[in-house]
Amino acid sequence: SQQGEEDPQALSIQEGENATMNCSYKTSINNLQWYRQNSGRGLVHLILIRSNEREKHSGRLRVTLDTSKKSSSLLITASRAADTASYFCATGDNAGNNRKLIWGLGTSLAVNP
């Protein structure tokens, strides 16, 4: 079953702008991960945020987690054409194992040069 729901489903921005994607989930989680998928590099892990963390940064990426609202956001600052990809959130269950990451349907991001 798909727990994570990303929105928007599709996003188109100009190079240099910021892109924000959101993910909502239904059950208690141990951690939430964001992945990027494009035709060139396949599916790649971006960042993991644990349930006791509220914000995390990695380069141009900023992830927030609000467990009370069961939601997370991924912000990409100063976007580049190379950021064009689909972005997925995936949640690890509250039992603390990552055997069955539950995946959302993804946000398709297009960064126009």
Added chain:
Amino acid sequence: GAGVSQSPSNKVTEKGKDVELRCDPISGHTALYWYRQSLGQGLEFLIYFQGNSAPDKSGLPSDRFSAERTGGSVSTLTIQRTQQEDSAVYLCASSLTGLAQWNEQFFGPGTRLTVL
């Protein structure tokens, strides 16, 4: 070092035939996962191997699907009597262990299966 590799990259088969998909995980990774991704969809968990433990097969959609992992390394996903709805990209991933709470999964490039 080498990442996760999968073969073949593309497979076209006729309905009713059996197919085997192969995954070579990253050396030293004890956890291996198979997922299926249909066009425009997220990932659907199929099966998980952790070391020498019995695999978690709870995601396999039918008894036509099976998987093995030999010697704790290479894995083969077998689909018997393929159906058109089996058409999808099959992704393999590995991680250092599936038991820790925060191990990222490293994905292979996938096998695109088309059942005619």
